[in-house]
Amino acid sequence: MELRGKNCIVTGSGRGIGRAIALSLARDGAFVVVNGRKREDEAKETLRLVRDAGGDGTLVMADVSTRDGCRKVVDAVPGILHVLVNNxxxxxxxPFRDLKDEAIVRQVNVNFLSALYCTQEALAKMREGVVVNLSSxxxxMPSPGxxxxxxxxxxxxxxxxxxxxELAPIRVNAVAPGVVSTKMGESLLDILGEGWERRNTLTGRVVDPEEVADAVKFLIRNDSITGEVLTLDGGTTLVGRLTRGERP
Ligand SMILES: NC(=O)c1ccc[n+]([C@@H]2O[C@H](COP(=O)([O-])OP(=O)(O)OC[C@H]3O[C@@H](n4cnc5c(N)ncnc54)[C@H](OP(=O)(O)O)[C@@H]3O)[C@@H](O)[C@H]2O)c1
Known part of the structure; x- marks a missing residue:
């Protein structure tokens, strides 16, 4: 798939991986619906960068963990939707034993229901095209905490x-990154402790958001790939643990 003039949604694109994906699509001339929930300043900056990068777009502040939020984001697409990135x-x-209901429900809703609702809502505007889900x-692998x-x-x-x-000819793929250098990744690294990346990757470093964006674009552009999960983790699933020190 060529991206010039194509309509794309990247949920949660105010910063981090979502911003890197939005910019990568914009560099190929796409129209990007940028989305954030709270930090309008960050989302506005992503939209400015999208335009600077040679794309166009619009901004929708909405909570995509709700069906209404997903509907608002999809409504902003001018015509046919070609690419949905559930980011x-x-x-x-x-610790599992200390988890409170609020934290359980929020994580189910933001990480899973958002992709489910947004994909369902997007179908009204998709004929062919691609959905990419941000897994991990x-x-x-076991991820204590x-x-x-x-x-x-x-x-x-x-x-x-x-x-x-079920949705073919729409293609649906996922990426499964290891620890990525974003706000979310940095907070995880604080918990995993100094030098985690040296002990738990083969590359000796965490993943860049731009590397995740490259992987997402590859899955979008290659018309033969569907149902695939592309892992990019510097080898953590081969040799590492997502724990502090040697043992959980
Ligand atoms: N960083 C990692 O190490 C890593 C590794 C593997 C997978 N991932 C996955 O990659 C994706 C992006 O992560 P990231 O590291 O870039 O995170 P991040 O730096 O925390 O950025 C998350 C973005 O999502 C937005 N967002 C959060 N909840 C939202 C909601 N309910 N509705 C709309 N927007 C929402 C945030 O905007 P607001 O602040 O405005 O709400 C922010 O722009 C996530 O799915 C994450 O699970 C991350």
Whole structure:
């Protein structure tokens, strides 16, 4: 798929991975619906950068963990929707036994229901095209302290494979990054402790948001890939643990 003039949605694109994806699509000439929930200043900055990068777009501040929020985002698409990137996510670190209902429900809603609702709402405007879900290696390996987050990221992988079959010819893919240098990734690194990346990757460093954006664009552009989960984690799922020190 060529992206020039194509309509794209990137949920949660005020900063971090979502912003990197929005800019990457904009550099190829796409129209991007930028979305954030709280930080309008960050989302406005993403839209400015999208325009500077040679794309165009619009901004919708909406909570995509609700169906109404997803509907608002989809309504902003001028005509046919070609690309939906379900990127918005929230990780609340807590031991399983201490998890409170509010943290459980928010993580289910932001990490899983957002992708489910936005994909359903998007179908009204999609003929062919691509959906990419932001999963995580926490959906593939034990992630102590991130039980609900990881379970929802695993659920996204299941949803990706089933929807690839059910929604064809729309293609549905996912990426599963390791620890990425964003606000969310930095808070996780604070918990995992100094030098985690040296002990738990083969590359000796965390993943850049731009590397995730490259992977997402690859999955969008290659018309033969559907139902696929692309892991980019510097080898953490091969040799590492998502824990502080040697043992959980
Ligand atoms: N960073 C990592 O290490 C890592 C690794 C694997 C996977 N991921 C996944 O990659 C995605 C992006 O993560 P990130 O690291 O870029 O996170 P981030 O730096 O915390 O940015 C998250 C973005 O999503 C927006 N957002 C959060 N909840 C939202 C909601 N309900 N409705 C609309 N927008 C919402 C935030 O905007 P507001 O502040 O305005 O709400 C912000 O712009 C997430 O799905 C995350 O789970 C991250």
């Amino acid at each position: 918005a996510g929230l990780g609340l670190y807590s 290696i926490t959906g593939l 991130l039980s609900v987050y990881g379970a929802m990221k695993a659920a996204l992988i299941s949803l990706t494979k089933t929807l690839a079959v």
